Amino acid sequence: MLDLESQRPRVEIPPFETPALSTNTATFHPFPRLPAELRIRIWELTVEPRTVEVRIIIETLSPKPGCNGWDGSTSTKKARKLSKQQRIFPRVFSPSAVPGTVQACQESRRLNLYPKTFSDLPKLLGSTEDLEERYIYLNLETDMVSIGTMYLALLKPVAHLITRLRFTRGYRSDYDWEFWERNESNDVRLFVNTEEIHVVCEFGNFGVWTGSSVNIYWPCGAANVTMVNPDTDEELPLLDLEYENDRVLEEGWFEAQPEEGVVIFSGFESYYPARGDVLPDDVYSSVRRRPEGYVSD
Numbered sequence: 001m002l003d004l005e006s007q008r009p010r011v012e013i014p015p016f017e018t019p020a021l022s023t024n025t026a027t028f029h030p031f032p033r034l035p036a037e038l039r040i041r042i043w044e045l046t047v048e049p050r051t052v053e054v055r056i057i058i059e060t061l062s063p064k065p066g067c068n069g070w071d072g073s074t075s076t077k078k079a080r081k082l083s084k085q086q087r088i089f090p091r092v093f094s095p096s097a098v099p100g101t102v103q104a105c106q107e108s109r110r111l112n113l114y115p116k117t118f119s120d121l122p123k124l125l126g127s128t129e130d131l132e133e134r135y136i137y138l139n140l141e142t143d144m145v146s147i148g149t150m151y152l153a154l155l156k157p158v159a160h161l162i163t164r165l166r167f168t169r170g171y172r173s174d175y176d177w178e179f180w181e182r183n184e185s186n187d188v189r190l191f192v193n194t195e196e197i198h199v200v201c202e203f204g205n206f207g208v209w210t211g212s213s214v215n216i217y218w219p220c221g222a223a224n225v226t227m228v229n230p231d232t233d234e235e236l237p238l239l240d241l242e243y244e245n246d247r248v249l250e251e252g253w254f255e256a257q258p259e260e261g262v263v264i265f266s267g268f269e270s271y272y273p274a275r276g277d278v279l280p281d282d283v284y285s286s287v288r289r290r291p292e293g294y295v296s297d
Helices: 036-045 077-082 100-104 106-110 152-161 174-182 184-190 238-256
Strands: 051-053 055-061 087-093 144-146 164-170 196-202 225-228 235-237 262-266 269-271
Touching (some): 036 106, 055 152, 144 196, 152 184, 174 184, 225 238, 235 238
Parallel strands (some): 144 164, 164 196, 196 225
Antiparallel strands (some): 055 087, 225 235
């Protein structure tokens, strides 16, 4: 019998190799030939919400003649007073990276998608001398201004420009927290045009913020305030945080007074144990009502 398989010519097939792809994908060479309207739209789409760190350092130096109206003499009472006034040097800077759109080309810079902001802040804060112009590239409509533990009052001259604010506060000591509650918390009202505020709770202590929706005036509304745990990056709306803390308070009260009936109103829920005694005033005052119509995400 004829073996056809043995008579077939053998053809060696080389292994398939994937063609090498160009690694230079960062440049789109036909881009300049696109219509101007399309190029502008593409640049606009590169704008994304960012969290931009903003810091202000105020340095002081010894007085010198010609500064603060001092002529260098000490012959009069006014001159002696001026000779003791230190020179103030507020400096504005940001450790955040400059947006790539600003560094891409002249066309993207001309669109001014990230304007130079806060360049006049040193003078508004009382700088006694002309300093080198410093600014921060910010899109105040989309970027969140994060100031860390810096005093809110330092941004007073430009507070009305900020729409999204983030700052860090926490319970370090009784003195620090009392200063925040009685003094600095009033500076939150300076940011009259804020639409959103994030508060980073130092040490992750959410409990000390219970009651802040009532005790602090939030220009954006308490429903638009978010508390952040820096250790876990957990985010919790302020109203939800207070609601959860109220529930813990209620459960703790029931455990402490198992034989007494109490009535606790905490927004949408009411509790009517057997005897129906009213919760004491000192405890009831710490249980806050959630606003009508509030719906948690």
